[in-house]
Amino acid sequence: MNPTENNPKKIVTRFAPSPTGFMHVGGVRTALYAWAFARKNAGTFILRIEDTDKEREVEGSIEQIMKSLQWLSIGWDEGPDIGGPNAPYLQSQRLETYKKYAQMLADKGLAYADPYTPEELEAFRKEAEENKKPFLYRNHRPENPPVWDGNQPLRLKIQDAKVSKWHDEVRGDLEAGPEALDDFILMKSDGYPTYNFAHIIDDLYMGVTHIFRADEFISSTPKFLALYEALEIDPPKFVTLPPIMGPDGKKKLGKRDGAKDILTYKDEGFLPDAMVNFLAFIGWNPGDDREVFTPAEFIQAFDIEGIQKAGGKLNEEKLVWFNKEHMKKLSDSTFRAGAESLLPAEFKNDPAYARKMSGILPILRERVSVFKEITEMVSSGDLHYFFMAPEYNSELLLCAPKMRKGREDATVADLKPILEKVISLIEASSLTDTSTPEECRSVLWDYADSEGRGIVLWAVRAALTGKERSPDPFAMCSILGPKETAERLRKAVEKIG
RNA sequence: GGCCCUAUCGUCUAACGGUUAGGACACGGCCUUUUCAAGGCUGUAAUCGGAGUUCGAUUCUCCGUAGGGUCACCA
Numbered sequence: 001m002n003p004t005e006n007n008p009k010k011i012v013t014r015f016a017p018s019p020t021g022f023m024h025v026g027g028v029r030t031a032l033y034a035w036a037f038a039r040k041n042a043g044t045f046i047l048r049i050e051d052t053d054k055e056r057e058v059e060g061s062i063e064q065i066m067k068s069l070q071w072l073s074i075g076w077d078e079g080p081d082i083g084g085p086n087a088p089y090l091q092s093q094r095l096e097t098y099k100k101y102a103q104m105l106a107d108k109g110l111a112y113a114d115p116y117t118p119e120e121l122e123a124f125r126k127e128a129e130e131n132k133k134p135f136l137y138r139n140h141r142p143e144n145p146p147v148w149d150g151n152q153p154l155r156l157k158i159q160d161a162k163v164s165k166w167h168d169e170v171r172g173d174l175e176a177g178p179e180a181l182d183d184f185i186l187m188k189s190d191g192y193p194t195y196n197f198a199h200i201i202d203d204l205y206m207g208v209t210h211i212f213r214a215d216e217f218i219s220s221t222p223k224f225l226a227l228y229e230a231l232e233i234d235p236p237k238f239v240t241l242p243p244i245m246g247p248d249g250k251k252k253l254g255k256r257d258g259a260k261d262i263l264t265y266k267d268e269g270f271l272p273d274a275m276v277n278f279l280a281f282i283g284w285n286p287g288d289d290r291e292v293f294t295p296a297e298f299i300q301a302f303d304i305e306g307i308q309k310a311g312g313k314l315n316e317e318k319l320v321w322f323n324k325e326h327m328k329k330l331s332d333s334t335f336r337a338g339a340e341s342l343l344p345a346e347f348k349n350d351p352a353y354a355r356k357m358s359g360i361l362p363i364l365r366e367r368v369s370v371f372k373e374i375t376e377m378v379s380s381g382d383l384h385y386f387f388m389a390p391e392y393n394s395e396l397l398l399c400a401p402k403m404r405k406g407r408e409d410a411t412v413a414d415l416k417p418i419l420e421k422v423i424s425l426i427e428a429s430s431l432t433d434t435s436t437p438e439e440c441r442s443v444l445w446d447y448a449d450s451e452g453r454g455i456v457l458w459a460v461r462a463a464l465t466g467k468e469r470s471p472d473p474f475a476m477c478s479i480l481g482p483k484e485t486a487e488r489l490r491k492a493v494e495k496i497g
Numbered sequence: 498g499g500c501c502c503u504a505u506c507g508u509c510u511a512a513c514g515g516u517u518a519g520g521a522c523a524c525g526g527c528c529u530u531u532u533c534a535a536g537g538c539u540g541u542a543a544u545c546g547g548a549g550u551u552c553g554a555u556u557c558u559c560c561g562u563a564g565g566g567u568c569a570c571c572a
Contacts, residue, residue: 056572118570125569134500176500176501180499184569189570198572215501243566249564288520291509291520309503311565312510317522318521320522321522366534366535453530454532468533470532472531
């Protein structure tokens with residue numbers, strides 16, 4: 001565990017969430033960029049769990065975080081489940097290391113024990129607030145702090161409260177006034193390190209070269225810098241990502257403001273590749289007009305230069321569009337498997353189920369942007385007509401007047417001979433169960449043309465589907481086959497009476 | 498309140514001093530057409546405001562304004 005053993009040239013990034021619940025879009029995006037950057041540069045991507053706050057820890061979070069990442073195929077090279085050269089990857093198991101460094105800083109006089117009670121601290125804070133001044137602990141720094149025994153908080157002693165300057169790979173040169181610097185806590189009185197301390201020690205040990213982080217960390221960077229200085233180490237590169245705002249654009253996306261668990265998108269049937277593509281584009285773009293990327297293409301195109309500074313809103317409509325684009329890339333068998341898993345069992349009772357599905361699938365591919373929509377179609381009855389004779393009112397058989405062209409006075413009763421003629425055409429034809437929509441079309445076309453396409457074709461379609469909106473009659477005829485088609489038309493004739 | 502970040506169509510963005518300010522989503526129209534869907538074509542729509550610098554500012558500087566972040570023994 002000697003930090004100097006790490007090869008300084010190899011790119012190492014990490015994603016270091018705290019196990020406080022599910023992951024939302026913001027966290028996953030951070031992970032995605034860090035991962036993509038490591039992959040692009042043949043580097044290492046580490047998953048590290050920052051579980052130093054026992055209070056806020058939520059049972060099962062770690063599993064959920066890993067599951068979320070796995071769904072999107074964001075794979076880590078080192079992590080709590082698979083170990084690695086710098087194990088363990090759970091901060092709660094690295095306490096000795098933090099203690100060692102804490103003691104070293106205390107011994108050097110660079111850190112000191114905080115003797116105040118929480119109440120005393122609160123009083124200082126209140127006082128500062130009343131005077132409309134920022135609260136700075138260093139203004140209350142004890143003159144003769146007790147020897148640190150691990151039971152008090154240990155604070156870093158800011159040697160020189162100066163203007164901090166640093167470089168950010170995305171934001172450029174940044175600086176902050178001395179107010180940003182204060183004696184912050186390294187070790188808590190419960191023996192756990194703070195995030196501010198632990199992540200720096202770990203990044204050092206794990207050889208992290210680039211810290212991908214959300215922009216709320218900009219304001220604490222001066223503190224990190226002071227610690228790097230006290231530790232006499234060079235800071236890694238900071239890659240600060242723009243914030244993601246909620247759909248209302250009012251606030252940074254966060255769990256308390258109703259951000260969704262990333263896995264709910266999975267449940268809704270979004271494709272992982274689409275999600276990755278969508279996430280990639282919140283705050284990054286390749287600099288040209290390309291938008292649809294596979295994960296591999298994204299890694300290839302990704303670079304820090306393309307990362308935005310300004311925040312962006314979460315736009316789920318665009319996610320749906322991305323999903324549609326990625327659905328198009330799905331193989332027929334993958335699409336079929338996804339679609340079939342959402343169909344009710346009763347559809348499979350149809351002896352012609354398998355044959356029908358091959359006709360239905362292209363129709364579904366044309367209409368569905370997200371798999372979830374198939375479930376919606378099922379519940380609104382937009383799929384039942386493929387397998388079961390529809391229920392409908394005979395009025396539906398007559399198309400709207402504007403489609404009647406010259407037969408505006410037509411009534412439902414006038415449809416009876418028309419449908420009978422269609423039935424006879426079908427029965428006299430050579431159509432079979434495997435006839436294509438085009439073949440069905442050729443059987444009906446001339447007659448429909450002579451009688452008025454609107455009036456004939458609407459009636460046939462309505463008789464076959466029982467819906468105002470549905471696939472065209474030729475596709476339906478092809479899927480149902482001539483026998484079932486004729487049966488449904490006969491039912492329509494009976495309905496007219 | 499202090500400190501900090503950000504600012505191009507409704508939304509995501511391109512432009513790295515000189516463009517009729519481009520693309521995508523969404524929205525509208527047209528075409529195709531038996532409905533819907535899909536597809537093709539197409540339209541509306543933006544440089545936050547004010548000073549500078551410059552022959553010339555979306556682009557550089559400053560000042561406003563607005564939005565966001567942060568000021569924990571949370572990360």
